[in-house]
Amino acid sequence: MKISVNTEIALTYLTSRKKQTVVASLGVMFGISMFIFMQSLMKGTNDYFEKMSFTNTPHIRLYSENKVADNHMLKSYFNDPSEKILTNPKQLNQSLGLTNPYGIIEQIRRNPEVANTTPQVTGNVLYTSGSVELPGNMAGVQIDEEDKMFDVQSNMVSGNLHDLNRVHNSILIGKGIADKLSLHTGDNITVRSGNGNTLMMRVVGIFSTTVKQIDDTKSYANISAVQSLMGKDRSYVTEIKINLVNYMNASKVARDIETITGYKAEDWIKANEQLKAAFKIRAIILNSVIGVLLLVAGFGIYNILNMTIYEKIKEIAILKAQGFSGSSVTSIFLQQAIYIGVMGGIVGLILGFSLTFMVSKIYIGAGTLKYLPMSFYIPHYIQALCFGIFTTVAAGYFPARKASKVDPVTIIRG
Amino acid sequence: MENLALKASGITKYFHDPVKMQVLKEINMEVKKGEFVSIIGKSGCGKSTLLYILSTMDTDYEGTLEINNVLATGQSLNNLARIRNESIGFVFQFHYLLPDFSCLKNVMIPALRLGKLSYKEAEETAYEKLKMFGVEDQALKKAGKLSGGQQQRVAIARALVNNPAIIMGDEPTGNLDSKNTGIVFDLFKQLSKEYGQTLITVTHDEDFAKRSDRTIVMADGQIINKPM
Numbered sequence: 001m002k003i004s005v006n007t008e009i010a011l012t013y014l015t016s017r018k019k020q021t022v023v024a025s026l027g028v029m030f031g032i033s034m035f036i037f038m039q040s041l042m043k044g045t046n047d048y049f050e051k052m053s054f055t056n057t058p059h060i061r062l063y064s065e066n067k068v069a070d071n072h073m074l075k076s077y078f079n080d081p082s083e084k085i086l087t088n089p090k091q092l093n094q095s096l097g098l099t100n101p102y103g104i105i106e107q108i109r110r111n112p113e114v115a116n117t118t119p120q121v122t123g124n125v126l127y128t129s130g131s132v133e134l135p136g137n138m139a140g141v142q143i144d145e146e147d148k149m150f151d152v153q154s155n156m157v158s159g160n161l162h163d164l165n166r167v168h169n170s171i172l173i174g175k176g177i178a179d180k181l182s183l184h185t186g187d188n189i190t191v192r193s194g195n196g197n198t199l200m201m202r203v204v205g206i207f208s209t210t211v212k213q214i215d216d217t218k219s220y221a222n223i224s225a226v227q228s229l230m231g232k233d234r235s236y237v238t239e240i241k242i243n244l245v246n247y248m249n250a251s252k253v254a255r256d257i258e259t260i261t262g263y264k265a266e267d268w269i270k271a272n273e274q275l276k277a278a279f280k281i282r283a284i285i286l287n288s289v290i291g292v293l294l295l296v297a298g299f300g301i302y303n304i305l306n307m308t309i310y311e312k313i314k315e316i317a318i319l320k321a322q323g324f325s326g327s328s329v330t331s332i333f334l335q336q337a338i339y340i341g342v343m344g345g346i347v348g349l350i351l352g353f354s355l356t357f358m359v360s361k362i363y364i365g366a367g368t369l370k371y372l373p374m375s376f377y378i379p380h381y382i383q384a385l386c387f388g389i390f391t392t393v394a395a396g397y398f399p400a401r402k403a404s405k406v407d408p409v410t411i412i413r414g
Numbered sequence: 415m416e417n418l419a420l421k422a423s424g425i426t427k428y429f430h431d432p433v434k435m436q437v438l439k440e441i442n443m444e445v446k447k448g449e450f451v452s453i454i455g456k457s458g459c460g461k462s463t464l465l466y467i468l469s470t471m472d473t474d475y476e477g478t479l480e481i482n483n484v485l486a487t488g489q490s491l492n493n494l495a496r497i498r499n500e501s502i503g504f505v506f507q508f509h510y511l512l513p514d515f516s517c518l519k520n521v522m523i524p525a526l527r528l529g530k531l532s533y534k535e536a537e538e539t540a541y542e543k544l545k546m547f548g549v550e551d552q553a554l555k556k557a558g559k560l561s562g563g564q565q566q567r568v569a570i571a572r573a574l575v576n577n578p579a580i581i582m583g584d585e586p587t588g589n590l591d592s593k594n595t596g597i598v599f600d601l602f603k604q605l606s607k608e609y610g611q612t613l614i615t616v617t618h619d620e621d622f623a624k625r626s627d628r629t630i631v632m633a634d635g636q637i638i639n640k641p642m
Contacts, residue, residue, distance in 0.1 A: 005523060005526035005527050008526070009512075009515075009523070012514050012515055012519075013514065016514035314510060315510075315512050317510075318510045318512070319512075319523075320471075320495065321469075321471055321498065321504050322498065322499060322504070322523065322524045322527065322572075323495045323496060323497075323498040323499020323500070323502075323524060323527055323528070324495060324499075324527060325491065325492040325495040325496070326491060326492070326495075327492070328495075328527070408471050409466050409471050409472045412466075412471075412506060412510070413462065413466070
């Protein structure tokens with residue numbers, strides 16, 4: 001391969017000062033590996049929390065929202081804008097249930113974006129065992145669908161969730177409830193609903209999520225059991241939970257479903273505003289740390305090239321006297337910066353990957369989290385390399401331009 | 415007219431720092447192709463300043479300069495760099511080799527820059543030139559490892575590698591002993607006689623000057639005698 005004389009000079013300068021070259025590329029290497037490591041940690045953590053939030057929140061929740069009476073019907077009756085109607089808006093007295101829930105579910109399932117959907121009846125209840133009463137809420141579900149969507153099975157501490165379908169009036173309770181009421185699988189529990197109905201149920205399983213609030217209050221029962229506990233008929237459904245093929249489309253699909261059904265469809269982003277805020281804050285913190293790292297690496301390169309230029313100023317003058325143009329001199333020094341950047345960059349990518357890999361094997365063992373969540377996401381590596389090369393070129397450009405402006409006469413004549 | 419290697423007319427130059435001072439006053443000179451010219455004069459008379467203007471490195475002057483009948487005054491820096499690369503070889507008082515490169519590489523670099531020869535040919539030419547000065551056995555050593563005299567000879571070889579029409583020297587033998595000075599002088603003489611290359615050297619060495627084709631004597635920024 002024929003390399004240009006500029007490249008040859010640049011390479012000779014780099015190899016004749018190995019120590020400085022290595023130090024400069026170490027700076028880039030650390031910058032890039034930290035970039036990759038931190039991005040992987042951040043994405044891994046964010047993905048983990050996102051996944052965690054889906055263990056108890058569906059991508060979209062469809063429910064009937066309390067409405068305040070308005071006068072649009074009256075207005076259309078009078079049909080005269082000059083008429084002023086005085087009203088006293090009141091909460092509408094309406095059922096919390098959805099009208100024709102199974103029809104709605106049929107309709108939603110036709111949407112290709114929808115992966116899973118299941119109805120649910122939620123009610124506030126009092127759990128009683130002996131003389132102890134505990135407030136909580138009970139979810140009447142189709143347990144098979146529920147398991148498919150939220151992986152209830154992985155949270156089970158004891159018992160079998162499928163017994164919910166086999167045993168009449170059976171219940172799955174949170175570990176907090178079980179501890180407080182001293183219940184085990186196979187024991188009986190009395191559940192009282194808000195309207196005074198009571199039901200004796202058998203505990204067929206105990207689950208433990210990592211969220212204490214849920215473990216202390218939540219229970220699952222068959223949808224029909226909850227319907228009868230609430231004194232409602234079989235078509236009483238308070239909400240429909242929908243999971244999508246791609247949860248990033250949740251807001252758009254939620255709007256579509258809202259338009260079609262006329263009920264409130266809340267997507268997971270709205271339901272988890274604080275999660276999104278935490279993501280943003282983490283991103284800002286990490287990006288500023290990475291920015292500082294790359295800036296420091298950039299200054300390292302700038303400094304070393306600047307020093308080189310002071311050291312080599314006579315040689316630059318000589319090259320110019322021999323007919324090297326300003327742009328050739330710029331090319332010589334810019335190439336040095338680029339080689340430092342590429343070298344440090346490639347080693348940095350490897351180091352970043354190994355660091356990420358090693359850290360992903362650190363055992364945490366808190367709640368359902370076994371190992372540190374790290375993501376191996378190719379675009380991070382591409383981004384890191386681009387950033388690294390951009391920084392080195394930017395840092396190399398100014399010294400290189402300075403070198404190109406060296407006036408040979410003043411330098412040679414002293 | 416067409417056998418002029420270099421023609422300078424009305425060259426005037428000022429130094430601005432620390433105070434404005436005229437160093438060259440309306441210098442007119444012509445150098446024929448194949449001529450061996452020495453410029454002598456006391457320190458500070460402006461002879462080196464003149465040489466740097468003639469070499470196109472210094473562009474801050476009044477008057478006009480023609481090299482090989484091409485006007486060099488007012489050309490862009492990149493064009494001047496190309497002219498220097500192609501038709502001017504420069505030898506300095508101090509060798510100014512690139513110490514990180516081998517002697518051979520040092521000599522090759524201007525040839526590679528010019529790009530007329532392949533890498534292999536440039537290498538051969540460079541070796542040839544080193545041989546002319548008897549330093550071919552040092553070819554692969556780093557330039558920084560050579561003795562002063564050897565370095566200066568490598569530097570002269572470097573100035574000759576592109577077979578420039580004009581070779582300029584600012585005290586080219588200033589760092590050489592009398593034996594080496596003799597070698598260099600004979601070579602310069604040979605270059606002008608046999609290869610028709612033009613030589614312009616600034617020197618303190620009266621003896622060196624006397625033996626060249628023509629001596630230009632300068633004093634106070636002017637040429638005071640100009641024997642034709």
